[in-house]
Amino acid sequence: MAVELKQTITGDRQLVRAALNGEASAFGTIVERYWNMVVALALSKVSDAAEAEDIAQESFLKAYSQLARLRDPSRLAGWLSKIAMQQCSNSLRRAFRVKMALGCRATPVEVLNERVAITANPGLTQNQIHFVRQTVRRLPEKFRTMIVMRFVANLSTVQIAEQLGKRPGTVRVRLHRAYKLLRKELAPLLEEVES
Amino acid sequence: MTCEKYKNLIEKYIEGIISDGQLAELKTHTQMCDSCRDQFERCVLLQDVVKHAFSSRTSAEQAGASILDKLSSEKNRLLAPARYNKALLGREAAVAAGIILAVGLYLGFALGRAGTGKPSSAPPKSQVPISIGDLEGTVLVRHKDSDVWQTLQAGSNIYLGDTFHSTARSACVLKLDDKSKLELNQNSMLVLNSYNGQTQFFLEHGECTASLESHHGPFFIDTPNGRMEALGTEFTVTVTDE
Secondary structure, three states, rough: OOHHHHHHHHHHHHHHHHHOOOOOOHHHHEOOOEEHHHHHHOOOEEEEEEEEHHHHHHHHHHHHHHHHHOOOHHHHHHHHHHHHHHHHHHHHHHHHHHHHHHOOOOOOOOOOOEEOOOOOOOOOOOOHHHHHHHHHOOOOOOOOHHHHHHHOOOOOOOHHHHHHHOOOOHHHHHHHHHHHHHHHOHHHHHHHOOO | OOOHHHHHHHHHHHOOOOHHHHHHHHHHHOEEEEEHHHOOOOOHHHHHHHHEEEOOOOOOOHHHHHHHHHHOOHHHHOHHHHHHHHHHHHHHHHHHHHHHHHHHHHHHHHHHHHOOOOOOOOOOOOOOOOEEEEOOOOOEEOOOOOOOOOOOOOOOOOOOEEEEEEEEEEEEEEEEOOOOEEEEEEEEEEEEEEEEOEEEEEEEEEEEEEOOOOOOOOEEEHHHHHHEOOOEEEEEEEOOOO
């Protein structure tokens, strides 16, 4: 695991250096590596999948323009996650202002159907996906980030701690708390999926 | 007892720090133990469900290509050294603005005091027999019913109701008597309260360490989460958000 961590960090450092030297393909590799994580972080804050992808795209464009400001390239994932969360807040604030300006009330509840969702997993229906996302969204933000970085980006607690500049013990405790909450909340769904 | 070991391995799996050998060992065990199998399968399923619910509709490769296309069409997003200089200039401007603001605040404060000719806050009422020992960095103190923070100094008098705020890389020692002291560590806030005529310490956040004489009476430190009582002669209390 330590070797894997070292390789990712070395890879990130090299990619950042290459992108700063004008190699566009290096930045393309960075996007490919962290696209799913950034989209998932956005989805943990906004409900619309298309909006989440827009936020992810804006986050990467912002990251590209500010890449020279990244002090420690080995913490690229943590830096990207912060940009993504900032972009989400901006997007939510914009949406709120538009809503207030138009005098709109709450957004109508999405019409969901039992069709199988067009995602990587053919086993989950739209309703189930909606339920899982809502459950994760209800978690405190510090827990949500742990869940996304661990389960979507597949980073270990040690790597997450390194990326976010936190103690591994703190990350471990938060992850287990978040996991316990999710396991409890998603128990009916897990049983449904298992059967 | 045996399952305890595998429960630890399941925890390691959740944390993503399980080795290949340990994973193989866990899988072998789950073939024989129903309880561990259920727990492990539930754990794997939960991870899959979350991963799939949060997966993107656009593949990472497509996204990478699309962003590169967008970047090549926007010439102003070039990663030239000028961008770096611009970032530095921005930082310098922020530092300069900070210095101007600090000078402005200082002058405003000084002129305000000079203009009125009297202290900006009501005089504190009861002094307590606590003195300042070691002082490192900048520790601020605010008297009761005052909005003004003052810099704590070695000879400052301490009053009931005082609030101490230690900034980053600063600390101070409050000498309670000849043998007892209370050290306020960095980024902490401590309030001296009075209860039944006795001084009480309320640690709002941060960390403080008490070193008491060997036969001390009851000694408490209150925190937002509860009251700590000193049973020995040295103890540290930390209040964090977690």
